[in-house]
Amino acid sequence: MIIAIDGPAGSGKSTIAKLLAQELKIEYIDSGAIYRTIALHGINSFPEGCQGREQEIAEQIRNDPGMIRISYENHTQVMWLNDEDVSKSIRHPKVTSQVKYIADYPACRELVNSKMRIIARDYPVVIDGRDIGTVVFPDSTHKFFLDAQPKIRAERRAGDLNIKPSGSDFEELIRQMEIRDKNDRERAIAPLKRAEDALYLDTSDMTVEEVIASILNHCHRLND
Ligand code: CDP
Numbered sequence: 001m002i003i004a005i006d007g008p009a010g011s012g013k014s015t016i017a018k019l020l021a022q023e024l025k026i027e028y029i030d031s032g033a034i035y036r037t038i039a040l041h042g043i044n045s046f047p048e049g050c051q052g053r054e055q056e057i058a059e060q061i062r063n064d065p066g067m068i069r070i071s072y073e074n075h076t077q078v079m080w081l082n083d084e085d086v087s088k089s090i091r092h093p094k095v096t097s098q099v100k101y102i103a104d105y106p107a108c109r110e111l112v113n114s115k116m117r118i119i120a121r122d123y124p125v126v127i128d129g130r131d132i133g134t135v136v137f138p139d140s141t142h143k144f145f146l147d148a149q150p151k152i153r154a155e156r157r158a159g160d161l162n163i164k165p166s167g168s169d170f171e172e173l174i175r176q177m178e179i180r181d182k183n184d185r186e187r188a189i190a191p192l193k194r195a196e197d198a199l200y201l202d203t204s205d206m207t208v209e210e211v212i213a214s215i216l217n218h219c220h221r222l223n224d
Helices: 013-024 031-045 054-063 093-103 106-122 132-136 150-160 168-186 208-223
Strands: 002-006 027-030 068-073 076-081 125-129 142-147 199-202
Touching: 002 013, 002 132, 002 208, 013 027, 013 125, 013 208, 027 031, 027 076, 027 106, 031 054, 031 068, 031 076, 031 093, 031 106, 031 125, 054 093, 054 106, 068 106, 093 106, 093 168, 106 125, 106 132, 125 132, 132 142, 142 208, 150 168, 199 208
Parallel strands: 002 125, 002 142, 027 125, 142 199
Antiparallel strands: 068 076
16 A cells, blocks of 8 residues: 655645554655755765756666665664665755755656655555655555645744744745745656645644544545
């Protein structure tokens, strides 16, 4: 079984996907974390950044597939780059600003997609991302699209990053999220969009428990 959860930043995808995986005792694949790990490798290899180096980065990883590994501890995804646990360092703003180049590049997307397909071939999974229900697993029967009002999404992200939800840092966060959203929605390859057969949930006024309950209800209906 593949439960595909797509949506923009701050829609609650990763929180929900993680809890859902724990509840169902299956693995959670955070596709964004794989993009981020490739971006971190790019930054380590090319201090000036990933832009213009995407093909070299993809080739380096293709030639050394063990360079990026995923493991699981208690249903939590751990990302490894050259045998170092980078699960925390991939959240650094430098990586956030560079991941766009990786996400826009078809050969890099293919690397991420093939890693996910290998895991999903052997295990039931919950996967979150931008194109999981549309491009990576279009035949999955369990698809969800989470959304929320932009202000609420920014407030949630501010909470994750320990930024207070007002003032110049918050304004800058909103600006960065708008840029990333626009790029995700408008990119030529695998843009963020709702699959026609995905259940749409606006989580603006929903608690985490309510979102999980809606998803589980829908899954039960699909399984009946
Ligand atoms: O910060 P946030 O949790 O919203 O993003 P993420 O899930 O960590 O993903 C980082 C970036 O990777 C996103 O901004 C997307 O551009 C890209 N991404 C993608 O293009 N396709 C996916 N399936 C997942 C992430």
